[in-house]
Amino acid sequence: NEIYLTALGGVLPEFPMDYATLERKATAALPDTLLHYIAGGAGDELTQRRNAEAFADWGLLPRMLVGATERDLTVSAFGHNFASPLFLAPVGVIGLVGEQGHGDIAIAKASAETGVPAMYSTLMEDPLEEVRPHAGDTPSFFQLYTPKNRELAESLVHRAEAAGYAGITVTLDTWVPGWRPRDLSSGNFPQLRGHVLKNYTSDPVFQAMVGSDDPKMIVLHWVSTFGHSLTWDDLTWLRSLTDLPLILKGISHPDDARRAIDLGADGIYCSNHGGRQANGGLSALETLPEVAAACDGRVPVLFDSGVRSGADVVKALGLGATMVGIGRPYVYALALGGVRGLVHLLRAYAAEADLLLAVNGYPDVAAVRANIRPSIHGNA
Numbered sequence: 371n372e373i374y375l376t377a378l379g380g381v382l383p384e385f386p387m388d389y390a391t392l393e394r395k396a397t398a399a400l401p402d403t404l405l406h407y408i409a410g411g412a413g414d415e416l417t418q419r420r421n422a423e424a425f426a427d428w429g430l431l432p433r434m435l436v437g438a439t440e441r442d443l444t445v446s447a448f449g450h451n452f453a454s455p456l457f458l459a460p461v462g463v464i465g466l467v468g469e470q471g472h473g474d475i476a477i478a479k480a481s482a483e484t485g486v487p488a489m490y491s492t493l494m495e496d497p498l499e500e501v502r503p504h505a506g507d508t509p510s511f512f513q514l515y516t517p518k519n520r521e522l523a524e525s526l527v528h529r530a531e532a533a534g535y536a537g538i539t540v541t542l543d544t545w546v547p548g549w550r551p552r553d554l555s556s557g558n559f560p561q562l563r564g565h566v567l568k569n570y571t572s573d574p575v576f577q578a579m580v581g582s583d584d585p586k587m588i589v590l591h592w593v594s595t596f597g598h599s600l601t602w603d604d605l606t607w608l609r610s611l612t613d614l615p616l617i618l619k620g621i622s623h624p625d626d627a628r629r630a631i632d633l634g635a636d637g638i639y640c641s642n643h644g645g646r647q648a649n650g651g652l653s654a655l656e657t658l659p660e661v662a663a664a665c666d667g668r669v670p671v672l673f674d675s676g677v678r679s680g681a682d683v684v685k686a687l688g689l690g691a692t693m694v695g696i697g698r699p700y701v702y703a704l705a706l707g708g709v710r711g712l713v714h715l716l717r718a719y720a721a722e723a724d725l726l727l728a729v730n731g732y733p734d735v736a737a738v739r740a741n742i743r744p745s746i747h748g749n750a
C-alpha cells in the first residue's frame with residue numbers, strides 16, 4: 371500500500387522492485403573482480419541456475435472465500451520470536467561490498483531496523499565484536515568456518531558467545547573452495563589479498579600462530595588453517611564448546627539431518643551454498659522436502675539457495691522451511707543502496723510474501739503447505 375500510495379504522489383521507489391533489475395543494476399555498479407566472486411558459482415553453474423529455476427516447478431493453489439484479512443508469518447526459533455521468516459545468509463565478502471568497507475556493519479544496521487536476523491561469516495571485514503552492537507535487539511548468528519587449529523576454533527566460538535551472538539552456524543560444505551571458473555580465471559580470491567581476515571587477525575590464538583604483522587605471513591597461516599574436513603566426532607566436540615544454539619549449514623541428505631539432530635544440533639540448514647561449492651547436484655529446493663521430513667519438527671529447518679522473491683520465500687516455507695535465507699539478492703541490494711537498499715529489499719520480500727498469502731487465501735504457513743503442488747510444467 372505504502373508503495374502504491376507514494377507513487378500516487380509522484381514518488382517512485384528508489385530501488386528495484388524485481389530481481390532481474392536489481393541484478394542488472396548491481397552488476398553495472400560493482401567492480402569486476404568483486405562481481406565475479408559474488409555472482410559466480412561452481413563449474414558451469416548448472417546447480418546455481420537450477421537453484422533459482424526449481425521454484426518454477428512448484429505452484430500454489432489459491433483458496434477462495436477464506437477471508438484471509440489477517441496473516442501470520444511470525445516464527446519462533448532458537449528462543450526468539452521473529453516478525454517474519456526471513457534471515458540474511460552468511461556472505462563472506464559482504465564487508466567489501468558496501469559502506470566503504472564496513473558492509474558487515476551495514477548488514478547489522480539493516481537487521482536492527484527490520485528485525486530480520488543476520489548470520490555473519492567468519493570472513494568479516496570488521497571483527498565480530500565490533501559488528502554485533504549495531505544489530506541492536508535483533509539476534510545475530512555467528513557463522514563458523516572451522517579451522518584446522520582446534521584452539522582457534524574454540525577461541526572464535528567463545529568470542530562470539532562473549533560478544534552476544536545468539537547462535538553458532540557451522541558451515542560444513544566449504545572446507546576447501548569449490549571449482550569456480552570465474553575466480554580461477556581471474557586469479558581472484560579476496561582472502562588471498564588479505565581481505566576479510568579481521569576475525570583472525572584480531573584473535574589471540576591466531577596472533578600467536580603467526581607471530582608477526584607481515585601480511586604475507588598472515589595469509590599463509592590463514593591458508594594453512596582455514597578449512598577442516600569435519601567428521602561426526604568433530605560434531606560432538608563442537609557441540610561441547612557452547613550452550614548456544616548450534617546450526618549446521620549445508621545439509622542436503624535426510625540421514626545427515628537425522629544424525630545431526632541426534633548428536634545435539636539445534637537447527638538444520640538445508641543449502642547447497644548457492645551452487646558455489648559442488649556443481650552437478652540437485653537444486654537445494656529439491657532436497658528441502660526430504661530434509662524437512664527427516665527433521666520432523668524436532669528442530670527449525672533453515673533454507674537458502676536460489677531465493678529471488680517473496681513468492682520464493684513462500685514456496686520454501688510450503689516445502690518445509692521454518693526460516694528462509696537470502697543470499698546474492700541482498701549483496702546486490704547493499705551494493706546499490708547501502709543500508710537503505712537492504713531495508714528496502716527486506717521489506718519488499720516480507721510484503722510480497724504477505725500479499726501472496728492474502729491473495730491466495732492462506733492465513734498461515736500450514737495453509738501454504740496444504741496447497742502447494744508440483745507444476746505439470748516442471749520436474750518436481
Ligand code: FNR
Pocket residue numbers: 407408409421459460461462463491492493513541619641642643644645646674675676677696697698699701
Ligand atoms: C556465500 N555463502 C557463504 N556461506 C557461508 O556459510 N559462509 C560464507 O562466508 C559465505 N560466503 C559467501 C559469499 C558470497 C559472495 C556468496 C554469494 C555466498 C553462501 C550463502 O550463505 C548462501 O548459502 C548462498 O548465497 C545462497 O544462494 P543464493 O541465494 O545466493 O543463490
